[in-house]
Amino acid sequence: MPVNEPTNRVALPTISREDQKRCEELLQRWMVALNSYDAAGMKSVMRFPHMRLAENRVVIYQADDNPMDLFARLRQQHGWHHSAWNEIKLVQSSPTKAHYAVQYTRYREDGSVLSVCDSLYIFTCVDGDWKLQGRSSFGA
Numbered sequence: 298m299p300v301n302e303p304t305n306r307v308a309l310p311t312i313s314r315e316d317q318k319r320c321e322e323l324l325q326r327w328m329v330a331l332n333s334y335d336a337a338g339m340k341s342v343m344r345f346p347h348m349r350l351a352e353n354r355v356v357i358y359q360a361d362d363n364p365m366d367l368f369a370r371l372r373q374q375h376g377w378h379h380s381a382w383n384e385i386k387l388v389q390s391s392p393t394k395a396h397y398a399v400q401y402t403r404y405r406e407d408g409s410v411l412s413v414c415d416s417l418y419i420f421t422c423v424d425g426d427w428k429l430q431g432r433s434s435f436g437a
Contacts, residue, residue: 312390319427320420332379339364344428351434378406395420
């Protein structure tokens with residue numbers, strides 16, 4: 298079914314450059330905390346409840362949950378050691394929400410590639426405070 302393009306587009310408000318920079322700094326902090334096996338550091342970037350959709354399952358993290366649970370499993374089962382961003386792209390935003398299409402690579406300790414994953418990371422702003430509210434991943 299064809300999609301009808303609107304003829305009169307109205308520009309809606311988007312995230313400010315300052316807030317975009319803040320979200321992207323949070324993504325960098327997320328990766329540093331993840332690779333340091335630092336659950337508290339990861340939680341400092343997250344807003345709770347926090348949702349993750351992957352493998353056709355929705356997991357809701359609460360503030361007292363350990364966000365490293367997935368990575369402990371990946372380490373045990375597949376030898377995951379660390380991850381790195383390949384791409385971070387803001388794809389949609391408003392003054393209080395931002396969607397980032399990201400791609401990252403998961404590596405084993407010897408530097409070999411475990412997987413390359415595309416995901417959507419969703420940030421929300423509450424009372425001027427940006428945090429990562431949810432993730433939808435094509436990875437495990």
